Amino acid sequence: MNTNTEKNRRKQYVWSQLSTFLSGFNVEIKKSSSPELEGVKGVIEEETAGLLKIQTKKRSIWVQKLGQIFEIELADGSKVIVEGSIIEGKPEHRVKRRTKNW
Numbered sequence: 001m002n003t004n005t006e007k008n009r010r011k012q013y014v015w016s017q018l019s020t021f022l023s024g025f026n027v028e029i030k031k032s033s034s035p036e037l038e039g040v041k042g043v044i045e046e047e048t049a050g051l052l053k054i055q056t057k058k059r060s061i062w063v064q065k066l067g068q069i070f071e072i073e074l075a076d077g078s079k080v081i082v083e084g085s086i087i088e089g090k091p092e093h094r095v096k097r098r099t100k101n102w
Helices: 003-018
Strands: 026-032 041-047 051-055 060-064 068-073 079-083
Touching: 003 079
Parallel strands: none
Antiparallel strands: 026 041, 026 068, 041 051, 051 060, 068 079
């Protein structure tokens, strides 16, 4: 099968996962504008347009989406690296949005 077709299908799958509610996904902050947040791991409990509530082993924290790079584990167990600006916005608005050069 054509590798471009496979890549496009993979991109569609990943975007379909990221454009819905992110609650329940495992997440790790890979890079942050706040160094103390780098390496934080947990499960996404809630989200707003600009924030994620992450339940770590010790506590729940609210993290801004902008200025962060997240590693999110999808439903199939694969992990993707995502800039916070891509997942910014309310889930109901992300579904309608298309991403450029993604």
